[in-house]
Amino acid sequence: MTKDTGLYTWQADNLITATQPVNGHWLDKSLPSLANINTARISTDTRTISDGDIFLALSGDNFDGHNYAQMAVEKGAVAVIVEREIKGVNAPQLLVSDSRLALGALAGFRRRQHKDVTIIAITGSSGKTTVKEMLGSIFSNIAPTLVTRGNLNNDLGVPMMLLEMSDEHKFAILELGANHIGEIAYTANIVQPDVAAILNIGTAHLGEFGGCEGICKAKSEIYQVLDNTQTAVVPELDEFADKLRAVAADHTHQIIGFGKTDVTISDVQICPLSSQFTLNVGDACQPITLPLAGEHNVTNAMAVTACAIAVGISLEQIALGLAQVKPPRGRLYSHTVGKHLLIDDTYNANPNSIKAGASVVMAQAGKKILVLGDIGELGDAAKDEHYKLGEDLANMGIEHIFALGEFAQNTVDGANNIADVQAVAYTDKSQLLADLQAFVIKNKDEACTILFKGSRFMKMETLFEALI
Template identity: 50%
Template structure:
């Protein structure tokens, strides 16, 4: 709240959305925070040329849009296009497995890195069920942060936000105040207590990395922990194997009692689950209508024990519909 700021709304981050957001810039805006996304090579080159950022960078390479880019090397190349259009400071992740390739794309003299081994990093991290506490280490000093978001991944996101903010000259005290007052976006790890249950709405979108991160957050919650997953889109020819690996990994997360997979690739996830000793944790359904009675039975079986549910899937799966249907039945 330091100054009038334009921020990307929703997911207006592609070759159409970015120009739409730029058209909203007004003389009174002192800052603009723009998200640039890509579903093909050359898109970030085009949008970052329009934006002409003073400061820009990559948070991580991740696994989103795997299909369009034919693998993570392609994702790295596409995201790294941003570094050709920065006038002041390039932000880079210090501990990404593509850190070397990312650094090779940097063109500016000034860089600021975040994550372990970087300029901005977290130590003494304590993960709580719905928040996190850590010591923030920066070139401007060290300070304790009480972050109102759960999960190790959000601590990493916070250190990235600090690097971007320091690079545009915002003071450390103002940055920490901003982090501690931040409010989550709808459908991104929103905690909703309902009757005797906790519902975690993480339905905004999903990719393989964010699914795994969400599972770790659920594992921190109380009682019987149930993860309800929809299909992940945009994985191309690797969709079946990625869902298989996801099923295998989700049931193996310590503290998760049940995983309910819904959608076309739910059987692939279940196969992955069955490749482990925890196969019985996974139930697969082709659609939400089939999954709902199972979830109701699960509640009836375990009542009155406390239960925590996390719902997550790619945007097109509309997992919030299943969550709302279950909440209505309680």
């Protein structure tokens, strides 16, 4: 460790040790410049390279980081990690059989150097980012805590986050996502969590997994790296709760359930933009004020509590952290325009999270409006899922739907099958915006709550921003 920063220092020898699983070896061990490698940072992006960094070249379907190795050295990289020799690069080259797996190997090695850091890993079809922020709010009050930044939750992002771990960190809250079977098994094995939590099994990425059973199988991989010194957190209100508990029990006896047994709630009061309730853990209870909208966030708070008590955090500390949490942009972030309340929940979408957002709208006064973009990654079930979503929203009492995208008409048809909802399908975003602006002006004297939601590729936040 470097004494001034607490950051782990990479040198020629430990880089070799860390990359042994991918046959790491220096292209020319006689290079005197190997002695100059003494850095805390490995980067995969030449845009962020600084003097003294190491550059790791990743390759994908549409890019090849090896083409930028020379640029990385010109910007100050003292070594490069590559799958093949790069001619003309005047810096040590660490050759590996697979640079993507090398990133994971380096992160796993780094985790083993920080065995005293308590790591909570979370996954689920929805709610991961909010739960991550809640846990970060709690643990950051107690000690320095590493928290997944942005959406760095896949087989590249998780290792990148682990490589940011420093000697000052006492806790880490890491989000594990997946879009194929085996991805969580891979990242969980790198992370080696002390607590592994599944929030729910929904229909996100339905197309990739072939159904909810496949999603359950993929998410439950997070439990498979546990032993009896570590804890599994199980969502007892989920329809797959019994299956998840069975998988967890195959690996650990330390299981905490939330929703029915170990962590429950009572005295719930759902307010338009917040909630109050009592957390119950055994014989102990704690009043909670949560400055986040929606009943689903009360359930998220139960999951958070289960994770926190697993590592000895008191209910008082949990209450303090939950009271301080703030909604991130794109996660039920609200803005008032005249008498209207606009809610930006555009970070991503699946049927369950859209219905959760709709429940927040239904708690508000005045007209209830949803502006919806297509849900991605539903595969062959896309038309049916959008149709069922429309039915569900109509049953909830949503009055107006502005739907955008390839499957917008399916949502509208589903809504109109249940009730006379004022629902319109659009394929042109500018036309939707024009009609939405006209609607807001026409109803300027009546309170309206308008929620914007859609999968990431739909970029529905542009409508929210334009309307503001």
